[in-house]
Each structure stands twice: as structure tokens, then as C-alpha cells.
Amino acid sequence: MPHRPSHHQWTIITVTYNSVGALRRHWTAGVPKSIRWIVVDNASVDDSREVAKSLGAHVVSLDHNIGFGAANNVGFKLAESPYIAFVNPDVTIPWDSLPVLAVAIDRSSGLVSPQLINMDGSLQPNGRGWPYLLRKVQNRLGNSSKPNAYRLYADRGEYREVVWMIGAAVLGSREAFDRLNGPWDERFFVYYEDKDLCLRARAIGLSSIVVGDVQWIHGWERATTTLNVAAWRREFASMATFYARYPALLLGIPHAKYQKFVRLEGPTSDVR
Secondary structure, eight states, X not given: OOOOOOSOSEEEEEEESSOHHHHHHHSTTOOOTTEEEEEEEOOOSSSHHHHHHHTTOEEEEOSSOOOHHHHHHHHHHHOOSSEEEEEOXXXXXXXXXXHHHHHHHHHHTSEEEEEEEOXXXXXXXXXXXXXXXXXXXXXXXXXXXSOOSSEEOOOTTOEEEESEEOTTEEEEEHHHHHTTSSSSOTTOXXXXXXXXXXXXXXXXXXXXXXXXXXXXXXXXXXXXXXXXXXXXXXXXXXHHHHHHHOHHHHHTOOGGGHHHHOOOOOOOOOOO
8 A cells, every 4th residue: 555645755754762861961952843753652651752742753652662663663653654763762863864864765775774873973883794693603702893794884985785784773764564464573672683685675675775975973871781681581582582583693604605594584564
């Protein structure tokens, strides 16, 4: 069914869960009236909903936490604009950068992300290479400040094609996301859904590009960097789901054999 035309060029979709601190740090400038901002709140117990409304968001309040991907899909079903951006609450958007990203989307016909940076201006490796299990373990145990074949950055003037990009900022056309049936797979409550999204996009011919000329600040507050038992339990559950679906990556099979060995499944899109 075709979507109704929208007078907005962009819809920003943000999932919140006790995110009031991030909203106050990264969104205090508010959102231009020409952009629709949909905040889907996963049953926060803080003031996330009220603060988002005060900053100009259309807020969808859920009565329980349905997970990151499922909440993103709730927002996506309400979006009617030609360009969609899934953006975490701990990201600051320079609004004048959106036309540059729209050009990148049109040029690549795929998914794009700005080059994310830390609060001090240093680059974050939001582009990533093939998510082999061994690479992921080495990434957690090694020197996380150095670029390598897994941790990828885009230089100024560069469109850097990556295998996947972290879910803090994923942008694309409405048409591209429609082709991904969800677009987020709700079988991942949290973690690994961004890898899965980009691999499914790759399987249907959609690239994943990091745009070096656009830089957005990302606070990057990840629960599994601390001793958070619930967060680690969810990470391991998503890890098991991911590598069961992509066993070639568990085994570390070389790139050339990737499509031959990996089973690609469509996501579910039911809201639980």
C-alpha cells in the first residue's frame, strides 16, 4: 500500500528508555518545524516523555519495554516522509547536514550514516567490517582506539562502504527501508539488530555507507561496558540469535564464501 505524501522531507525516529539525561544533553536546541521527530518511549520511569514533548517530539508512549528494534518499527509505521533517520537519544544532529545526507542516500541507493564523533571531537568507528565472532572478541579485548579491518572510519570527502554500521544513526529512503520488511527484526530485543539490518540490506543489493563530510556527536553510553548483568544477558541472547542465523560469521569463513554459507531470513514485524 503506498504511503500518503508528507510535507516533511525527513522523519527522525528515536527510541527512549530512561533517556532524560541524553535528551537534555543532545536535543536541547529542539527540532526544526520542517522535520518530524517521533519519539517512541519504551515505558520509561523518568521524565523522558515529558522532556521529548517539550522539545517538539511527537511521543508514542508504550506500556512496556518491547525492545529497541520493535520500538523503531512502531515509529517507522507512523513515518510518511521520503527520508527516514533512526537516531539514538545520545546523538546530536546538526540540522544543516541533512541535505548532504539526502544526496548520499540518493547517490548510493542504500543506507547511510554520518561519521560519528566523541564529545571531544575524536572519531568513533561507527562503520564496521565483517562481524566474525573472533573479531568481535578481539575488539572487546584489544586497543579500541586504533582503526583496523573491523573498526572503520570515513575521512573528509569520503563515502566509506562498510559491512555494517552501529544503530545509533542509520538513515535511508522510505523505499529502501520498506524493502527490509520491518525494517528492524524484532527477534533482537537489543544488540546485534544493526548488524542484521545491514546484512539483510546487503543481501538485496543495498550498500551501507559512512559519509565522512558529515560528523555527528554520539555520547555512546553502552550498558555492556560496565558490570550490568541484565545488559550482558541480553547481549548474549542476541549474539546466539545472530550467529545461529549467520553461521559463516561464527566460523570465520572468508568473504568470498559469505553468501554461499549464510542463510538470510526475513525479519518479523509484529509488535509484542
